């Protein structure tokens with residue numbers, strides 16, 4: 036059963052079919068003049084998918100306040116249903132990334148069935164050792180995997196192993212580990228010893244990984260530790276991943292860097308090291324703002340995708356990054372934000388596919404800086420909306436997901452069905 040009436044989708048798509056056909060024909064002709072086959076681009080974009088974080092469908096918040104929205108999910112099954120709506124309307128989000136213990140469930144088999152019914156699978160599973168749970172023996176106030184106390188570290192390791200076991204029941208193939216460990220004051224922590232303790236714990240988790248699983252290490256420059264973090268940057272992450280082994284890779288959350296850091300170059304370095312796990316897409320102006328992907332800096336997002344498309348084009352071995360959104364929605368309907376972010380990722384990918392790789396290679400080789408940068412701009416400035424819409428129309432999704440979602444009345448129905456809960460959904 037689908038959450039949004041399929042007849043509504045079909046009727047709305049039909050209403051704009053004629054204008055869409057004109058737009059698509061025009062872009063087809065434009066791209067043909069540039070030697071690009073639009074059908075080939077559509078086929079590649081249709082294969083693109085980005086995972087939804089289960090916590091993203093709830094309203095986020097800041098450390099100051101949280102303003103719950105109407106009809107928020109009350110449990111993991113509600114979250115799956117909302118993720119199903121996003122996928123039904125966009126066909127761009129085929130999987131969900133769970134977070135333990137924010138997502139609790141007494142029967143994981145039932146959850147797997149619910150996901151399957153919504154045409155969803157499970158992406159990487161996320162552990163949480165950055166906050167204390169009720170009844171927990173040891174506190175993570177001063178760290179988890181790198182804590183000075185061995186019993187606290189062991190508790191954090193055991194939690195990660197449990198996450199792997201849950202993930203196995205759901206069909207996940209990766210564990211994402213982000214720790215809030217670090218220090219708030221110079222001198223508080225012995226940097227090298229804290230890293231050694233982290234590595235010792237991470238090795239134990241790594242040993243518990245099934246053969247066909249990966250371990251994604253997520254670095255973050257600060258917060259909640261505001262002076263230093265144990266896995267602060269891609270350098271620390273790469274050191275850890277290389278020491279752990281082939282199954283450990285580095286996950287890039289776009290918001291987890293210092294302002295103005297050249298993220299696309301970090302991506303290129305991790306690809307070169309064969310250590311790029313994938314992404315948590317979002318956007319930011321100042322820090323880990325967790326704003327909607329491409330909402331502030333769409334060109335940066337494009338430049339990241341340009342590196343990914345280049346790597347695929349150059350057939351870098353075993354290049355298969357995992358794509359996930361990681362956002363916090365404080366002032367928007369989370370379903371609307373996640374749909375538009377997923378489509379923004381598709382858009383950046385489609386634009387990156389339009390880059391003339393041969394001409395760019397030639398310009399780089401000839402040190403023609405202006406032509407090289409214009410080749411990127413030519414791709415970025417192409418309005419690929421007809422491509423995205425074509426892919427959605429062909430897949431039975433909504434031509435205009437936002438409009439169809441709003442006219443479906445889904446949020447209003449959920450507001451009645453799910454009375455205000457007021458819980459925090461957290462931000463990672």
Ligand SMILES: [Mn+2]
Nearest residue numbers: 288315361463
């Ligand atoms: Mn993240």
